[in-house]
Amino acid sequence: MATNTKRNNVLPGFGLTLGFTLAYLGIVVLIPISTIFFKTFTLTWPQFWAAVASPRTIAAYRLSFGASIAGALVNSVFGFIVAWSLVRYEFPGKSLIDVMVDLPFALPTSVAGITLTAIYAGNGWIGRYLAPLGIKVAYAPLGVAVALTFVGLPFVVRTIQPVLEDLDQEYEEAAATLGASRLQTFVLVIAPALIPALLTGFALAFARALGEYGSVVFISGNMPMHTEVVPLLIMSKLEQFDYAGATAIAVVMLTVSFVILLGVNMLQRWSSRRLAA
Amino acid sequence: MAGQPQREPKRPGTADPPMVRIALIAIALAFLALFLFIPVIAVFAEALQKGIGAYFAAIADPEARAAIRLTLMTAAIAVPLNVTFGIAASWAIARFDFPGKQTLLTLIDIPFSVSPVISGMLFVLLLGVRAPLGGFLAAHGIKVIFAEPGIVLATIFVTFPLAARELIPIMQAVGSEEEEAAIVLGAGGWQMFFRVTLPNVKWGLLYGLVLCNARAMGEFGAVSVVSGHIRGHTNTMPLYVEILYNDYQFAAAFAVSSLLTLLAIATLIAKRFLERRVVPAKQEQDNLAVKVAA
Numbered sequence: 001m002a003t004n005t006k007r008n009n010v011l012p013g014f015g016l017t018l019g020f021t022l023a024y025l026g027i028v029v030l031i032p033i034s035t036i037f038f039k040t041f042t043l044t045w046p047q048f049w050a051a052v053a054s055p056r057t058i059a060a061y062r063l064s065f066g067a068s069i070a071g072a073l074v075n076s077v078f079g080f081i082v083a084w085s086l087v088r089y090e091f092p093g094k095s096l097i098d099v100m101v102d103l104p105f106a107l108p109t110s111v112a113g114i115t116l117t118a119i120y121a122g123n124g125w126i127g128r129y130l131a132p133l134g135i136k137v138a139y140a141p142l143g144v145a146v147a148l149t150f151v152g153l154p155f156v157v158r159t160i161q162p163v164l165e166d167l168d169q170e171y172e173e174a175a176a177t178l179g180a181s182r183l184q185t186f187v188l189v190i191a192p193a194l195i196p197a198l199l200t201g202f203a204l205a206f207a208r209a210l211g212e213y214g215s216v217v218f219i220s221g222n223m224p225m226h227t228e229v230v231p232l233l234i235m236s237k238l239e240q241f242d243y244a245g246a247t248a249i250a251v252v253m254l255t256v257s258f259v260i261l262l263g264v265n266m267l268q269r270w271s272s273r274r275l276a277a
Numbered sequence: 278m279a280g281q282p283q284r285e286p287k288r289p290g291t292a293d294p295p296m297v298r299i300a301l302i303a304i305a306l307a308f309l310a311l312f313l314f315i316p317v318i319a320v321f322a323e324a325l326q327k328g329i330g331a332y333f334a335a336i337a338d339p340e341a342r343a344a345i346r347l348t349l350m351t352a353a354i355a356v357p358l359n360v361t362f363g364i365a366a367s368w369a370i371a372r373f374d375f376p377g378k379q380t381l382l383t384l385i386d387i388p389f390s391v392s393p394v395i396s397g398m399l400f401v402l403l404l405g406v407r408a409p410l411g412g413f414l415a416a417h418g419i420k421v422i423f424a425e426p427g428i429v430l431a432t433i434f435v436t437f438p439l440a441a442r443e444l445i446p447i448m449q450a451v452g453s454e455e456e457e458a459a460i461v462l463g464a465g466g467w468q469m470f471f472r473v474t475l476p477n478v479k480w481g482l483l484y485g486l487v488l489c490n491a492r493a494m495g496e497f498g499a500v501s502v503v504s505g506h507i508r509g510h511t512n513t514m515p516l517y518v519e520i521l522y523n524d525y526q527f528a529a530a531f532a533v534s535s536l537l538t539l540l541a542i543a544t545l546i547a548k549r550f551l552e553r554r555v556v557p558a559k560q561e562q563d564n565l566a567v568k569v570a571a
Binding site: 009010011012013014016017018020021022024025028029030031032033035036039078081082084085086088089091097098099100101102103104105106107108109110111112114115116118119125126149150153169172173176182207210211212213214217218231232234235238243246247250253254257258260261265 | 291297301305309311313320365366369386392408433453457491497514530540541544
C-alpha cells in the first residue's frame with residue numbers, strides 16, 4: 001500500500017540527509033569493511049589455504065559451529081517456553097522477567113564472561129555440584145556452549161513473543177470446537193504459525209554466537225585444538241602480527257555471517273508473505 | 278491506565294491444562310534463573326566478598342577512574358554521532374523514495390553481522406602503522422591504533438546501526454502529514470524539524486540513544502583488538518575488568534563489573550519505560566489509519 005504523499009514531496013532536507021547518511025556510512029562502515037577484502041587479495045592462494053584449512057583452524061571451526069548450534073538449539077527450546085509463558089500465562093514476577101530477558105544484550109560481554117566462569121568453575125556456585133558428577137563446564141567445550149547460550153538467549157524469546165501476541169486465538173477456539181485436543185491444536189494450528197519466527201530466532205542466536213568473543217574468552221580456557229573458538233583464533237593471530245592469517249579466517253567468517261543474514265531476510269519475507277495471505 | 282487494552286477474558290478453548298501450565302512456567306523460571314538471575318546475583322556477591330571497604334577502594338582506584346573516564350568519553354563521542362546519523366538516515370529513508378533504498382537498509386545493518394573481533398581488526402588493517410593510511414598518520418605523529426582514537430572508532434562502528442534501526446520504523450509510523458502542514462504553512466526546514474519532527478519522535482530517539490549508549494559503554498571485543506592494553510591509559514571499563522581478572526584481583530574485577538551491571542539494569546528499565554511510550558504512539562497512528570480508511 002504505497003501512499004502517494006511521497007510524490008510531489010514538499011518536505012525539505014532530502015539532499016542534506018541522504019548525503020550525510022551516505023558519507024557517514026562510507027567512512028564508518030564501507031571503507032573499513034573494504035580493507036579486509038583488499039587485504040585478502042594480497043594473499044597468495046597457498047597462504048590463504050594454509051590459514052583457513054590448518055588443523056588448528058578446523059578444530060576452531062568445529063567448536064565454534066558446534067557450540068553455537070548447541071546454544072541456539074537450547075535457546076530455541078527454552079526460549080520458546082519462556083515466550084509462551086510470558087504471553088499466555090499470569091504468574092508473579094512476570095514483568096520483571098520480561099524486562100530481564102534482554103540482559104544479555106545490555107550486559108558487557110567481559111562481565112558476562114567472568115561471571116559465568118566464576119559460577120561454573122569447579123568451586124563455583126553451580127560448578128561445585130557438577131564437578132562430583134564428573135561434569136566439567138569451565139575450561140571445557142561445554143563452558144563455551146554455556147556462554148553462547150547466554151549471549152543468544154534474548155533472540156528466540158524476542159522473535160517469538162510478538163508473533164504469539166498477534167496470533168488470533170479464534171483459530172484455537174475453532175480447532176477446540178471442532179474436537180481437536182489441546183495437543184493437536186498446538187501441533188497443527190499454533191506451531192506452524194510460529195515456525196518462521198522460531199527459525200529466525202535460531203538463526204540470529206546462531207549468528208551472534210558464532211562471532212562472540214568476550215563471554216567465551218574467560219570460560220573456555222583458550223586451549224588450541226580443544227577450547228579455542230574462531231574469534232579467539234583470529235585474536236591470537238592478530239596478537240602475533242599474523243595479519244594475513246587473521247584476514248583469511250575473518251573473510252571466511254564474514255562470508256558465513258552474510259549468508260546467514262541473507263537467509264534471515266528471506267525467512268522474514270517468506271513469513272510476512274504467509275501472514276499477509 | 279484507562280487506555281491500556283485489558284487482557285482478554287479467559288477463553289475455554291484456548292486454555293492449557295493446569296499441570297502443563299505449571300510445568301512450563303517452572304521450566305521457564307528455572308532456565309532464566311540459571312542463565313540470568315544467578316549470574317546477576319553472583320556479580321554483586323563476588324564484588325562484595327572482601328567487604329564494602331575493598332569494594333569502594335577498587336572503584337576509587339586511579340586506574341579504575343581512568344577507565345571510567347575513557348568509557349564516558351568514548352560514549353560521549355560515539356553516541357551523538359550515531360544518533361545524528363540515525364536522524365538523518367531515518368529522515369531520508371522514511372520521508373522520501375529513491376532507488377537503492379533497500380540496499381541502503383541492508384548496508385546500515387552490516388556492523389550487526391560482523392564479529393566484534395573482526396570489527397576491531399578492520400581498523401587495525403586500515404589504520405595500523407603498517408597500513409598506508411596508518412603509516413601516513415603515524416608519520417605526522419597521530420597514533421590511532423593502540424590509542425584512544427582507535428577505541429572511539431571501533432565503538433562508533435559497532436554501535437553504528439542502533440539508533441537508525443530504532444528511528445526508521447518510528448519515523449515511518451508517525452507519518453509526514455504534520456510536517457507537510459508545517460511546510461505548507463510557511464515553516465522553514467529547521468523550524469519544522471525542531472517544532473514538529475523532533476517532538477513526534479522524541480521517545481524513539483531517546484530509546485535509540487539508550488541502546489546505543491549501553492553498547493558503546495559495554496563493547497569489549499572490538500575495543501580489545503584496537504586498545505593495545507596499556508594500563509591506566511587505554512582501558513575502558515570492560516577492558517579493565519579483563520585486566521583485573523587476569524591479575525587474579527577477582528573482587529576488584531567484580532566491583533568494576535558491578536558498575537557495568539548496574540548500567541545494564543538501568544538500561545533495561547529505561548528501555549521498558551520508553552517502549553511503553555513509543556508503542557502507544559505507533560498504535561495511535563494505526564488507529565488513526567483505520568479511522569481514515571473507514
